[in-house]
Amino acid sequence: MPRYNIVPNAVPRVDREGGVSPCAACPIREIAVCGALQSDELGALAEILDGIAVEAGSAIFYEGDPARHVFNVTTGAVRLSRLLPDGRRQITGFLFPGDFLGLAYDETYTYTAEPIERSALCRFPRASFETLLDGHPRMERRLLGLASNELATAQDQMVLLGRKTAREKLASFLITLSRRAERRGQGANPVHVPMTRTDIADYLGLTIETVSRTFTALRKAGLIEQLPDHAVRLTDSEDLLAIAGD
């Protein structure tokens, strides 16, 4: 049973025959791995790609599934998580448009990937993707850089989880979200926080109650404002940054 639907038109396929790749018009290409390719190479990408659309509540893949594809998020937001046998969950990351997903040394995924809102992704069969890499060393190098980057981000998160207080964790989280939105060219200050308290808690190694109380504390301290529609204004980014600790 498929975990999502393949939606051919999630990515425009026009002109594939004519030699113009849908990727050429992709708004996030430059910030994604695909940006490593020249325009005349994009056809090769489009040839192995399927556009998929996923709704919140479904899954892209589960921990333990055979790792048959790699993905690129084009719209929406995705959470990556792992479970302990008794159900405790740790979210290891949130992905946004442009982010790459599915690198696996193993033959199976080591984490679950689920959209937290309606999202679209480009899906590449892993084998074809690897063949593509063989012919495009620039792209492979980019992927390596990307992995290094993710590794550095993972280390940030370890510092957060192992050594920061609840207040520091939430401050870091909000600032990081804001920075990432900025890099994608979206509004960085009232920052959009699409995830639930449960997701934030499982990401920061806290309970939902502590997350809620800490939001209240930051608000009462005049550091943030909670706006409608899951938006948060960073009233005092400087202080917030000082609290976040790096």
Next chain:
Amino acid sequence: MPRYNIVPNAVPRVDREGGVSPCAACPIREIAVCGALQSDELGALAEILDGIAVEAGSAIFYEGDPARHVFNVTTGAVRLSRLLPDGRRQITGFLFPGDFLGLAYDETYTYTAEPIERSALCRFPRASFETLLDGHPRMERRLLGLASNELATAQDQMVLLGRKTAREKLASFLITLSRRAERRGQGANPVHVPMTRTDIADYLGLTIETVSRTFTALRKAGLIEQLPDHAVRLTDSEDLLAIAGD
């Protein structure tokens, strides 16, 4: 001021002229990135490599240093760590013979690398190493696999830091150490734990007192024995594994 001494003979250089690479005799080559090269390609590796020796108490590089080299641990053990402005420390990993070190997307290292005991490493100038990768795609692919692996390990550690109890953290730690020793072909059961309580605490997101108390608790529960010389016998690996949670 150099942070360590270059010790030409830390890696045997005999026969470089004669075309036989010191790497050919390297006992950890197969488990390291270098294993991706054929024997007739090893000369290229040796040409750009320096052997370095470092003592506990020194550093290989610090967070923020320009990332001019990449390394491979050949003997000993190395800790990677990051600091918060107020001095709180998080150790993000321990490296053992065969482990690769120094991947950096940035121009500077994002973490500090220090030996926790007398160690030897192969050091490669980053630029030369990247040039080498250009000519040896198999090695680059291996490096990518390695990075994926590290990413999965980092996720394990996030689960540990965010969602495990002190008892579970220590059990996981001991089992992981044991497994890694085994993969290197060393004794897996009385497992050698070369790091101090402080290092273990900073790795597991605990205090040294809690680490110490938890060691005592595991010992009293009959799960481990503490032997002389920083060795720990896993008396009941099965139960320990169940406690570790994955």
Next chain:
DNA sequence: CGATATCTTGAGGAATCTCAATACTAGTGG
């Protein structure tokens, strides 16, 4: 507009931390 999920707030409890004293270990010099 009701139903359901999500979020907030409160009170009490538990795990871990802090501070402090003592014990152990390894290395050094007599």
Next chain:
DNA sequence: CCACTAGTATTGAGATTCCTCAAGATATCG
């Protein structure tokens, strides 16, 4: 070879942060 020292580890008692359990408030969606 032993005594001394400095670093490292253990143990205890009390403090603190965060968690658990529970109730009420708010938001979301059909």
